[in-house]
Amino acid sequence: MKKYHILSLFSVLALLVPCTNLVNVSAKTTTYNFFPTDNGPIDSSYSGTVTTIGDKPFLTLYAFNNNQFSLIRNRALAPKTAWFYDQTVSRNGEIYYRVATNEWIRFDEIEGFSGHHNRKNFEKKTITLRVGPVLPAPVFDGKFNDTGKTLAVGSEWVALEKPVYFGDDAYYQIGKDEFVAGERVINLY
Structure with a gap:
């Protein structure tokens, strides 16, 4: 019986040792500020x-x-x-x-x-985009995963005027949970 308790204690310690390693995690976060920017303009939002x-x-x-x-x-x-x-x-x-x-x-x-x-203050303006002249443009979801859909070369799409950024890349929203990479389109107007 004592061997069993000692063996169980070593088993638990063996399981806990890998859990003590520190892992560095970094994430890109977006801060939404309810308070106005210090010494900034008057905020009426x-x-x-x-x-x-x-x-x-x-x-x-x-x-x-x-x-x-x-x-x-x-x-x-x-x-x-x-x-x-x-x-x-x-x-x-x-x-x-x-x-x-x-x-x-x-x-x-x-x-x-x-x-x-x-x-x-949250009216969203739209623009028209044309898919570039060489390759079709893949469509991404809101988590920037490829959906498997593509936009045909030369086709025009209405998108929200302001792009969203994932890393350093700009994406335009063309539908609910549908985005196209800015590098694949031409902003017409």
């Missing part, structure tokens, strides 16, 4: 509501002129109140939400917010 914090008697407002913020001294927001915002901007590491015409509240004076994409 989100709108929603902000709720002011409740532990101050009033919350300060700022005016945005000449690409910088200044304190508004004759107006303030009440604590624990909700306000609609339609633009965000970041200056010197501080994020501001526009709650009225040229009245902004800083991120550190809100305790909650909700937001959604404004649809108007």
